[in-house]
Amino acid sequence: MSDRSELLSTGEPFAFDAERDAEFERLIVRYPIRESMIMPALWMAQEQQGWISTEAIEYIAERIGTFPAKVFELATFYTMYQLKPAGQYHICVCRTLSCWLRDKQAIVDYLAEEIGIRPGQISEDGRFSLEEVECLGHCGTAPVVQVNGEFHEEMDLEKFKALLATLE
Numbered sequence: 268m269s270d271r272s273e274l275l276s277t278g279e280p281f282a283f284d285a286e287r288d289a290e291f292e293r294l295i296v297r298y299p300i301r302e303s304m305i306m307p308a309l310w311m312a313q314e315q316q317g318w319i320s321t322e323a324i325e326y327i328a329e330r331i332g333t334f335p336a337k338v339f340e341l342a343t344f345y346t347m348y349q350l351k352p353a354g355q356y357h358i359c360v361c362r363t364l365s366c367w368l369r370d371k372q373a374i375v376d377y378l379a380e381e382i383g384i385r386p387g388q389i390s391e392d393g394r395f396s397l398e399e400v401e402c403l404g405h406c407g408t409a410p411v412v413q414v415n416g417e418f419h420e421e422m423d424l425e426k427f428k429a430l431l432a433t434l435e
């Protein structure tokens with residue numbers, strides 16, 4: 268299991284670029300409770316930076332007017348948020364019951380053998396990163412894999428190899 272309890276720092280201050288700054292201002296007025304903007308803001312930070320750093324958490328908390336701990340809670344709970352730099356292709360493999368029973372491990376093992384990455388790791392060339400995540404909500408079509416947020420369902424090993432080939 269990859270560790271989602273720690274944040275990494277870039278060592279640089281974070282701020283939304285002009286486009287996202289305008290989007291933040293457009294959206295925040297829609298929410299009677301400003302903290303409801305935490306998740307969209309996290310998503311915007313991830314789009315901009317590729318992942319979510321300590322500095323982004325602090326920036327979002329300040330923009331919204333809440334505690335960094337509240338932003339941290341959401342960022343660490345939802346696996347759609349990247350807490351460290353990801354590969355060009357970030358692969359999430361569901362590890363919950365249906366996917367486990369339908370041999371998600373064959374996919375995880377294949378990635379270890381062929382690409383050299385285990386959950387929580389990024390390949391040496393930076394092309395692939397792997398994370399095992401909890402139920403992705405598509406249990407009826409297990410095992411389920413996401414690549415850069417796109418769902419791929421009923422992924423036996425042969426289908427997964429074919430998918431990988433399209434990414435290379």
Ligand code: FES
Nearest residue numbers: 361366403405406
């Ligand atoms: S158990 Fe894998 S999608 Fe639900």
